[in-house]
Amino acid sequence: xxxxxxxxxxxxxxxxxxxxxxxxxxxxxxxxxxxxxxxxxxxxxxxxxxxxxxxxxxxxxxxxxxxxxxxxxxxxxxxxxxxxxxxxxxxxxxxxxxxxxxxxxxxxxxxxxxxxxxxxxxxxxxxxxxxxxxxxxxxxxxxxxxxxxxxxxxxxxxxxxxxxxxxxxxxxxxxxxxxxxxxxxxxxxxxxxxxxxxxxxxxxxxxxxxxxxxxxxxxxxxxxxxxxxxxxxxxxxxxxxxxxxxxxxxxxxxxxxxxxxxxxxxxxxxxxxxxxxxxxxxxxxxxxxxxxxxxxxxxxxxxxxxxxxxxxxxxxxxxxxxxxxxxxxxxxxxxxxxxxxxxxxxxxxxxxxxxxxxxxxxxxxxxxxxxxxxxxxxxxxxxxxxxxxxxxxxxxxxxxxxxxxxxxxxxxxxx
Amino acid sequence: xxxxxxxxxxxxxxxxxxxxxxxxxxxxxxxxxxxxxxxxxxxxxxxxxxxxxxxxxxxxxxxxxxxxxxxxxxxxxxxxxxxxxxxxxxxxxxxxxxxxxxxxxxxxxxxxxxxxxxxxxxxxxxxxxxxxxxxxxxxxxxxxxxxxxxxxxxxxxxxxxxxxxxxxxxxxxxxxxxxxxxxxxxxxxxxxxxxxxxxxxxxxxxxxxxxxxxxxxxxxxxxxxxxxxxxxxxxxxxxxxxxxxxxxxxxxxxxxxxxxxxxxxxxxxxxxxxxxxxxxxxxxxxxxxxxxxxxxxxxxxxxxxxxxxxxxxxxxxxxxxxxxxxxxxxxxxxxxxxxxxxxxxxxxxxxxxxxxxxxxxxxxxxxxxxxxxxxxxxxx
Numbered sequence: 001x002x003x004x005x006x007x008x009x010x011x012x013x014x015x016x017x018x019x020x021x022x023x024x025x026x027x028x029x030x031x032x033x034x035x036x037x038x039x040x041x042x043x044x045x046x047x048x049x050x051x052x053x054x055x056x057x058x059x060x061x062x063x064x065x066x067x068x069x070x071x072x073x074x075x076x077x078x079x080x081x082x083x084x085x086x087x088x089x090x091x092x093x094x095x096x097x098x099x100x101x102x103x104x105x106x107x108x109x110x111x112x113x114x115x116x117x118x119x120x121x122x123x124x125x126x127x128x129x130x131x132x133x134x135x136x137x138x139x140x141x142x143x144x145x146x147x148x149x150x151x152x153x154x155x156x157x158x159x160x161x162x163x164x165x166x167x168x169x170x171x172x173x174x175x176x177x178x179x180x181x182x183x184x185x186x187x188x189x190x191x192x193x194x195x196x197x198x199x200x201x202x203x204x205x206x207x208x209x210x211x212x213x214x215x216x217x218x219x220x221x222x223x224x225x226x227x228x229x230x231x232x233x234x235x236x237x238x239x240x241x242x243x244x245x246x247x248x249x250x251x252x253x254x255x256x257x258x259x260x261x262x263x264x265x266x267x268x269x270x271x272x273x274x275x276x277x278x279x280x281x282x283x284x285x286x287x288x289x290x291x292x293x294x295x296x297x298x299x300x301x302x303x304x305x306x307x308x309x310x311x312x313x314x315x316x317x318x319x320x321x322x323x324x325x326x327x328x329x330x331x332x333x334x335x336x337x338x339x340x341x342x343x344x345x346x347x348x349x350x351x352x353x354x355x356x357x358x359x360x361x362x363x364x365x366x367x368x369x370x371x372x373x374x375x376x377x378x379x380x381x382x383x384x385x386x387x388x389x390x391x392x393x394x395x396x397x398x399x400x401x402x403x404x405x406x407x408x409x410x411x412x413x414x415x
Numbered sequence: 416x417x418x419x420x421x422x423x424x425x426x427x428x429x430x431x432x433x434x435x436x437x438x439x440x441x442x443x444x445x446x447x448x449x450x451x452x453x454x455x456x457x458x459x460x461x462x463x464x465x466x467x468x469x470x471x472x473x474x475x476x477x478x479x480x481x482x483x484x485x486x487x488x489x490x491x492x493x494x495x496x497x498x499x500x501x502x503x504x505x506x507x508x509x510x511x512x513x514x515x516x517x518x519x520x521x522x523x524x525x526x527x528x529x530x531x532x533x534x535x536x537x538x539x540x541x542x543x544x545x546x547x548x549x550x551x552x553x554x555x556x557x558x559x560x561x562x563x564x565x566x567x568x569x570x571x572x573x574x575x576x577x578x579x580x581x582x583x584x585x586x587x588x589x590x591x592x593x594x595x596x597x598x599x600x601x602x603x604x605x606x607x608x609x610x611x612x613x614x615x616x617x618x619x620x621x622x623x624x625x626x627x628x629x630x631x632x633x634x635x636x637x638x639x640x641x642x643x644x645x646x647x648x649x650x651x652x653x654x655x656x657x658x659x660x661x662x663x664x665x666x667x668x669x670x671x672x673x674x675x676x677x678x679x680x681x682x683x684x685x686x687x688x689x690x691x692x693x694x695x696x697x698x699x700x701x702x703x704x705x706x707x708x709x710x711x712x713x714x715x716x717x718x719x720x721x722x723x724x725x726x727x728x729x730x731x732x733x734x735x736x737x738x739x740x741x742x743x744x745x746x747x748x749x750x751x752x753x754x755x756x757x758x759x760x761x762x763x764x765x766x767x768x769x770x771x772x773x774x775x776x777x778x779x780x781x782x783x784x785x786x787x788x789x790x791x792x793x794x795x
Contacts, residue, residue, distance in 0.1 A: 045562075053563040055627070056624075096623060179422050180422065180424075184424060
């Protein structure tokens with residue numbers, strides 16, 4: 001018996017999981033952070049020096065490739081977060097997806113909340129580059145009090161066809177989708193089901209687990225444009241987010257089909273509020289009310305949302321830090337969109353355009369998806385305010401152009 | 416796809432909470448893995464850090480096919496087959512015809528032990544080919560290896576192959592940096608391999624860092640070909656048009672031995688043990704890792720009622736000429752050995768040589784409208 005214990009302790013110090021008779025006996029295992037040389041899932045890689053392990057990024061065009069130098073790689077390669085996420089885990093998706101000459105992808109993901117701290121040397125510059133110069137010392141303001149939004153209930157429905165606000169949330173105490181185990185993912189699902197089941201009134205709804213959905217349910221969710229499918233994008237797959245599909249993934253929506261939650265897709269939770277027409281105020285009201293209720297329920301179960309005063313809400317992709325919020329409308333701007341100043345106006349308003357199929361699609365019939373460009377460094381109220389004010393102005397401009405009038409005197413200043 | 420499987424937090428959950436949902440699955444892993452086995456193995460890892468979740472991830476993510484029984488697990492290093500034997504031994508037994516944990520595998524790469532094989536009728540046998548895989552000791556396997564390891568394997572392979580001469584003189588083409596002209600030629604020669612798209616492979620992590628450290632080597636005669644860092648560290652292929660399997664096998668054995676010598680000199684021999692033979696990434700390739708086959712015209716025999724039975728008795732399998740799972744075209748079939756483990760290389764190629772000879776004779780008889788009933792072989 002004593003031999004066994006000695007062996008276990010010895011094996012523990014060189015970082016090997018030690019077998020125990022069954023899964024109920026206490027697991028004796030190596031704490032990753034205590035390992036003398038840190039990180040490795042593949043311990044053999046520490047037999048090689050940093051130059052031999054440094055990835056070939058010569059054809060790459062993403063934020064990670066711009067920032068990760070060989071010297072930085074050397075300093076970070078032996079670290080790991082308490083759950084065992086390493087630098088190589090973070091950057092694998094950026095290595096496997098060199099990027100696009102015109103689209104700047106992020107090229108890295110977080111595996112847990114601690115990733116952003118342990119690997120700040122890499123992630124702070126990535127965040128700064130992606131979020132308009134956001135500094136490591138900056139503070140992010142969260143404001144999901146819908147009463148602070150001015151107006152937004154009177155966007156012209158002849159032009160504004162639909163309004164939508166989405167965000168993501170991570171549940172503290174669990175690793176993120178690139179890294180979470182099946183047990184963790186199922187626990188996130190279980191907590192989510194409990195929390196959502198206790199919503200009432202306008203938010204009364206139902207959960208549909210992906211793995212035992214009936215054909216009828218599936219068809220309905222497809223028709224409603226609610227159903228999400230296994231990721232096919234190599235950006236997501238290369239980071240490990242598709243593992244064990246469809247285990248513990250599901251969709252919840254309220255009976256009115258105006259509030260939707262995705263469980264365990266790209267983030268632990270994706271929360272969406274939407275409706276036809278231009279009443280962004282109502283959409284945002286429901287968004288804030290629903291989110292706040294859900295957050296309270298999670299907090300009661302000792303699993304609050306991941307948040308800190310520097311990065312705001314912590315999500316899997318660094319591009320979604322802060323508010324994680326994209327608020328947008330589908331709006332008819334056939335004249336405005338052909339105007340030479342369209343791009344400039346959008347930039348000044350801090351808005352971005354997409355086709356109505358989402359990111360990277362083309363506009364159809366002059367209808368554009370217009371949403372906030374920022375995520376971090378502005379509050380939710382501020383971002384939705386920009387959308388509300390900006391879209392109102394764009395519609396005014398559209399109306400002027402329809403009448404053959406100039407828009408020069410209503411050009412906005414840079415926000 | 417990357418792997419979860421070094422997530423320390425999973426040990427906070429019970430084996431039951433972590434056990435995968437295999438209810439829709441049809442692969443060897445799903446048949447064998449019980450909650451008890453999972454509970455016993457989940458706290459283990461090999462010295463390089465490969466865990467049972469790493470082993471099974473590809474089988475969890477790829478439920479399988481109602482008709483094709485995939486393996487559903489991979490090894491990340493040589494030690495997997497020992498540390499996870501509770502899972503892998505039953506899978507090996509299931510896949511390799513009842514091969515027992517106590518069985519010994521015989522290796523025989525002495526081409527002179529092959530009888531005949533130089534006289535398969537070229538009017539029927541269009542081409543002959545032998546392939547196998549090899550893992551290099553001291554490096555982890557493609558699902559798990561780091562960039563440094565993979566590059567180390569490539570470097571050793573380039574050195575080893577560069578020192579070959581005579582009929583084995585050749586050239587290495589790294590995937591990274593191939594010119595368009597080189598690429599076109601390799602495609603035309605049917606030599607070029609591309610980034611795996613099969614989720615069976617990508618879910619096991621074999622496509623990471625593509626195309627870093629990957630390449631193709633072939634001799635000037637284009638009869639001996641080596642793939643570096645694709646599904647295994649090395650894939651070695653000997654081939655030529657016509658029916659001279661003896662010559663193909665001679666070149667295969669001679670070339671392999673030469674390569675192995677050079678790796679041994681660098682203290683990186685091939686992974687092998689007396690129970691499992693050559694250690695490869697997929698348990699289905701253990702033993703010899705050898706597939707010896709021909710493209711052969713059997714338009715009449717292939718439509719005969721007893722064709723499948725004959726193949727089974729001869730311990731052969733058929734494929735279309737596009738490889739596994741393709742249809743045959745113009746009555747031309749790819750016929751190769753079905754076994755990998757439990758019989759030697761010579762044994763397996765002998766089965767192909769004797770079996771194909773018999774089938775060509777049967778084909779000739781059927782052409783003359785004669786019966787083949789007296790020629791049906793006994794079970795080998």
